[in-house]
Amino acid sequence: MEKKDINEVEKQMNLANDGLSDKEKTLFSDARPQVVPPVHKIFENFRNWARAQSLWMLAFGTGCGAIELRPLMTSRYDMSRYGIAPRPSPRQSSVFIIGGYASLKTIKRIVRSYEQMQGPKFVIALGSCTINGGMYYDSYYTINRIDHYIPVDIYVTGCMPRPESLLAGFNKLKERIRAGRADGMNKYAENFDWYKKNQKRIIKDWNMPDYNW
Amino acid sequence: MKEISKSKYKNYVADRSKYPLLKDGKPEFDLNSHMFTKIWQGPQHPGVTGNMSLELVINGDEVIDCKTHVGYLHRAFEKLMERRKFMQCFPIVCRICVPEPDTNEYCFSAGIEELAGIDIPEKAKWIRTLNLEMSRVASFLMWIGGQAGSLGMGIIGQWTVTMRDFWLDLFEEMSGGRIYHMYMIPGGVRKDLPEGFELRVKKVIKQTRELLVDIEKSFLNNAITKSRLQGLGFIPPEMVEEYGIVGPTARASGKPFDVRQNNPYLVYDQLVMKMITSDVGDAYARTLVRFAETILSIDLIEQIMHKMPKTGKIQAKIPNVLNWKIPAGQTYIKAESTRGEHGFYIITDGSKYPRRIFVRGASYTHAISVLEKLAVNISISDTAALMVSLHTCPPEIER
């Protein structure tokens, strides 16, 4: 019992932001992410339905998956009719598409962009590389499992997944949101220390705030 | 396509009076003076091609200094290939450049064949050439969309990317893959062309030609395009050799450098083609050259379809791929990609694994040395257009 209490205390504690200089520390918040509990059931269902209708995705081509986003955005597949639109800024987006492999340099930006996104936020991981390393399983510079660094809602396999697969992925994500299961953000908040530990293990020059929002 | 003639307008010369003093060709600035701001464009920015970033120092909206940062797509291909058998390398090489994987496949296969002493059948050569030209068209279409998009003309991108998708359908039919074709293997190609392929290619060519006419009207002969691109990123001919500039970028500056014509490979010596050059050297000239190259590639596809042998073997005999050893040697194979001279430098040492494979990405210098030089003293709103006009492709830089 005592041990649990310590954990509770730790969770209340503010973040250290060790990677920042003293001057920068004043510029960033040191609060932890909080779990957002669902509100009243019917109201939550309505909210989930509404969320699923309008998915704004972050236009960040992190890997080669970005090449199939372009056809998806344009007239042949026309994703806007499904309520999906690309946004240039993380602040406006609710879906983060990890386009395949993430190199060490990119995963740092992925973490930062993900944390900057407003909730509710969802992650779709494309391609083999995000699942188990894909064809870069032995590369010294790409990570093998994206779910160790940020929570993932939907996996789409393929190399690269075609636009049709991506659309199917979006449909599945919508289902998941409507069912109220797309709680990656809460998972991130709950296991924040674990995620942070994994992230800091590979990103060796951590010069950004611990939780960037 | 009209002849690209000498332009009637003058080269753009920036008004230098309000800029800081130059020292060794670089402006001097002091970030603490509060006159300059440092901003990062990318990697999470819709205005950069692919996944790279520009570290810009700006004064107002003028760029004072630019540094490019690459490595966001680094996957260590060259290292990985050192621990894969020859045949196992071939699925990995096409990943080096996403919009145009086939040049990589060709260079790798041709290099392996040369070192192993394999002659590929005549028909395989024709199919490879067809494949390369098709991928050029697809890549150029995407580029036109990108260049238009960088000027805010999203609709052009909507058209060209969709048209590219029709070309990808052809690739899918031919090779079984949309983006990564993995079609040319050491020894030849993997499948014969499907039945009725020629007709479908002709249909797509017809559509593409119609679209290109519209693009010429709406994008090339457009007041906005001209005012934004003319004079932007001027590359004098002297700079071409100094900076190792290749491909359409070099040709737009009056340097007739095209690997297909200077050092013909595959069946390019049997095709009729013209060197497309312009002696203006700015972003608009590059746009025109690339536009003309798209049409040239379509012409070449028609020629190939016409001249190609209808029957024949598509694969030379190769040893058991699990135990394939290649005698020691080195070679440098180059091919013309949409961005220019794309090359593979391969060293073998008689074992089952390549000793060293180096990929010379065509836009290696374009995106770094050249971009850093050209981006100085332009408006920050033009950096995206400049970057696209140099046709940078980050994955082939960092590999």
Place this chain on the structure above:
Amino acid sequence: MSLKDVLSPFKVWERAARKPWTVKNPIDERKGSANYRGFHKNDLEKCIGCGTCEDICQNLAIDLVPVENVETNMGDSGLRPMIDYGRCCWCALCVDVCPTGSLNMSNEYNWIEEEAEGFRFIPGADKKSWDDSDKGYHQSDDIQLIDPARIVMEELEAEERKSTFVEMVKGYSKEKALLEAERCLECGICVARCPAHMDIPEYIKAIREDDIELAVKILYETNPFSASCGRICTHSCEEVCALAHNGEPIAIRWLKRYIMDQVTPDQIKEIITNNIQVNNKKIAIIGAGPGGLSAAYYLRLLGYEISVYESKTKGGGMLRYGIPEYRLPYDQLDKDIDYIASLGVQINYGKEIGKDLSFDELYGNFDAIYFSIGLEKPTSLRCVGEDLDSVVAGVDFLRDITDGKRPDIGNDVVVIGGGNVAMDVARTSIRLGANVTVLYRRRIEDMPADLEEITEAQEENVIFNPQSLQTKIEKAKSGRLLLQWNNMKMVEDPEGDRPKPIPIEGDLESKEFDTIFSAIGQKADLSFISEKYEEKMKFKWGKAVTNQFGQTDIPKVFAGGDVKNWTADAVSAIADGHSAAKGIDEFLQKR
């Protein structure tokens, strides 16, 4: 820039009136093309679990796992590929390289999961919606990633070899051996099929790396008769070779021969250095054939004192006396025997048990006895006149030839039988200048002899007279023998066994011959075992009944080779000798 440039873009407004490019329902409407590299499917029946797909996969996406309802047997490892779609890159190299052509791809490409663990599956075993799809990337004949054709072995021309006992197969040169070794997929399925379980992939790999020393060491781990086996082995390993499914198998036997051809007897002694810890237990071995001598070899390595008793004047057993010189030159056999003898194995030639020495004596003087004797007693022709003078048993004839005799067999000879002995007799007779006919009950394709033996015999102008059953032999007026036979017809067996030959009534033929060879079968001569022991041992159909280590019901007596197993070939005898060595060792350790 001009006014024209301002107006020009407006010209494309007409596009608004065109049919849109948008696909109404992309997920369902757009199936992959006929050639699309989609998800994998596997024909579990066709797949042999060789793991070539695993080897070629550069992403380590494929694991071989056991699957329910798939049994492990001689030509099938019982394993099936499991593909991890967290690794796969859909390059389809696994499809192109699959030696059986069982692994293919469908044109499906949609697979969405909420958990990353769900992307592993065994194509074929885990039911998927695309299992029945006939579209997608399939293996084609246009490209070959593995060479289906074997490197041709040079042989003497048929005309040339008809007159000589010189070895007809010339053996691989180094270049050819390397090329042939290069074809190996290293799946290892052959190892189970080989009775001696030789480590075939490893020694082929050693050839490829041009490490003959290592190769010789590997050979001697399981087979001290490699020089002989490299020539005359029945090579059942080649039947299960993964490459045999869509092409010609690796020439495993010729590669083994290549290894042994590279070393002289002295070099073998240098390469394989043994540190034998001699103990004082004594073992008697009856028969210096491949079975007896390999038991002697492995027991000697364990430190036992071995005495081998051989009734003939030279060692090698049926390898020497049953196989003609043109297939196995005696110097190669001597190479194998000499090495075993050099380890301190004592071989007593010309000592026949039951005559020179009694079985009881052996039983009393030694700690264990191993007998591995050949089948030398011909079975009866079961027709009138088989005891006439010029009716000769095939095995006796071959033995005479080996002893250097050249018996007068006349111009026309007939060989009755369809096994390897019949072929050897026929081809030896050809070399003595006779016209040879082979008489056999069933069809040529039913002959138990190796196919290549039959083909080679045909090349050498041996006349085959299948579907004929000998009925009568009598002395003709000319002094020659008149053989009468009944032509047979083949009747389908109602139970689905192979068709049975039935005599066509009245369809008799006869012809005169100088010599008639009977070669329809042989059995062991067990008269050397004295009665009181024979009673205690069990024999079934003339074969000794033992446990898996060759131990008979008399604990001290072990048996193996042709007298025990049904394949009755050299490599089985060697394998029996090897396992008997283990059995004897365990038996003596326990005591």
Place this chain on the structure above:
Amino acid sequence: MEDFLNRLKQKVEIREQIKQRDDLYFITIKKEQTELVLRYIKDNEKFKHLSFMQAVDYLDDSKFMLIYMLYSFSRKVSLGVSVFIDRKEAIMTSMHNIWPHLWQYQREIKEMYGIDFPSSPRVNEDFILESWDNMPPMRRDFDTLKYSEETYYQRPGRKTNDPKEYMRKKLYNDFVKTPKLRDDK
């Protein structure tokens, strides 16, 4: 082309000369003469275009090879000029004065192979790798698989079987396994 090589031979020592194709030659020169040769070839022999410069690790010989791939527009021939340098003292003169974009390659080689080019611009800045704390990764003695396994998590739960061993276990596990004459590797 042969004339040119003969002319060059009179000026400097050419250690090795290979004609790979009609339009591709390789020469090996002495390290000290690199700058001289490159300048001469560029200014007097019209090899104006530098395709690339790269390094190759010869771990067994304890050497690095640096190759400069030049191209002549007028001859339409590529020429690879290679230089061997010692692996332990991996320092090379910077050639960025000859081709301005060469600093880029030198920066990459510094990062990937650890070959130093003193006075080359920005040679010590991170180029591709960020926060890299191991040995230069393109060196032959860097094991990328091992690094990947140790640093990035592999998804657990995979197990494969070797058909040979599996069949032994299933079909003839009792068969003799001795003697072992091979040395264990």
